[in-house]
Amino acid sequence: MIVDTHVHLNNDVLYEDLTHYLEKARGQNVEKMIVVGFTPQTNDIAAKIAEEHAGVFATAGLHPSHAPDFREEDFERLQEQLKHPFVRALGECGLDFYRGKDDKNEQLKLFERQVKLAKETDLPIVVHMRDASEATYEILAKYAPIKGVMHCYSGSAEMAEKFLALGLHISLGGPVTFKNAKAPKEVARKVPLDRLLVETDAPFLAPHPYRGKQNDSSYLPLIVEAIASLRGMSYEELAQATSENASKLFRLKE
Ligand code: NI
Secondary structure, eight states, X not given: OEEEEEEOTTSHHHHXXXXXXXXXXXXXXXXXXXXXXXXXXXXXXXXXXXXXXXXXXXXXXXXGGGGGGOOHHHHHHHHHHTTSTTEEEEEEEEEETTTOSTTHHHHHHHHHHHHHXXXXXXXXXXXXXXXXXXXXXXXXXXXXXXXXXXXXXXXXXXXXXXXXXXXOEEEEOGGGGSTTOHHHHHXXXXXXXXXXXXXXXXXXXXXXXXXXXXXXXXXXXXXXXXXXXXXXXXXXXXXXXXXXXXXXXXTTTO
């Protein structure tokens, strides 16, 4: 059994053929999935999918890519969405200075509000970080210790150590299978086993040999296999450890 800790079954391309993708995932022993929300509407869809399918859980959050579009009422709605029994984390939220260079201030404000809310609600946080390691660290450090995950982590191994020290988990996805991905491979070797998670981030970031194509949770074993081989562990051992970590962090047995 493996757990896909970050999948967007609430994204149109997967949602329109939901049953197919759920079956495809289960065919590869991906028995539990966390559907990650990123806008008010996709948060609701994530919770709905979780209500209707065993082994599926949800998160709710406001993604930095849409930071300038969100209104105060969206934040209020988020507070309500977090009370849903199948919502097990706040996110994804964070900072993306790769795509959003002109809205840094809105991103910073929106992210810090969500970090605060995660602390208040005692929910783990799902952090999206792209080209923004220092700024992300600064905000999270203000609220440490903090539980949650650096999702599809793309920063350096040195920064990973700093996020781990705040109490966070590190999750790796498709890029760890790419030949030229030095940093994720180094991170895969170094993260302590009890802080490591795996994810697809589908429909994005398909692993090798599907790079550039549409991703889905059935490709998760390729990621697990790549990490296991980098760490010199068996597939089974890594699958079990990362599933247990996911179960604990997101309360998947409740
Ligand atoms: Ni995502």
